[in-house]
Amino acid sequence: MNYWLFKSEPSCFSIDDLAKKPNHITPWDGVRNYQARNFMRSMEINDLGFFYHSSCAVPGIVGIIKVVKKSYPEESDPRWEHVDVQLVQKLPEIITLEKLRTIPELHNMIILRKGNRLSITPITAHEWESIHDRIRH
DNA sequence: GCCAACGTTGGC
DNA sequence: GCCAACGTTGGC
Numbered sequence: 001m002n003y004w005l006f007k008s009e010p011s012c013f014s015i016d017d018l019a020k021k022p023n024h025i026t027p028w029d030g031v032r033n034y035q036a037r038n039f040m041r042s043m044e045i046n047d048l049g050f051f052y053h054s055s056c057a058v059p060g061i062v063g064i065i066k067v068v069k070k071s072y073p074e075e076s077d078p079r080w081e082h083v084d085v086q087l088v089q090k091l092p093e094i095i096t097l098e099k100l101r102t103i104p105e106l107h108n109m110i111i112l113r114k115g116n117r118l119s120i121t122p123i124t125a126h127e128w129e130s131i132h133d134r135i136r137h
Numbered sequence: 138g139c140c141a142a143c144g145t146t147g148g149c
Numbered sequence: 150g151c152c153a154a155c156g157t158t159g160g161c
Contacts, residue, residue: 009159054158055158055160056159059159059160097160114160115159116158117159119158
């Protein structure tokens, strides 16, 4: 079991867009970065991920998703690949980037590093739990 | 809108 | 294979 963080600009594809999809499933297509593609290739069914809203007024984690189909080539350009993901939970409240920066366990998280632009990043089980603990129940 | 950081492109 | 130029990302 691996953990990931998936970035998306909500003006392009938001957590609510995912919630409107049949079975709450979407192909995570359009990734045009080799490192991110390689991360997708290494994903397994049932891997979990955080859904992150970027380039918006309040960036942060807005949901939990899981991998439901292993990486496969895109029709338009087989050089690129993507997995299918399914919505597990929309968080009752966003965990903002500002909040994430205050969590000591996350100081090494890739997404928080200056200049990071990767749209898909692995996160550790420890990081996953630290964030998960901040979800309101 | 600004700009730092980073990836990609293409001439050499 | 180097590296300058350019395009994109994403927080602010």
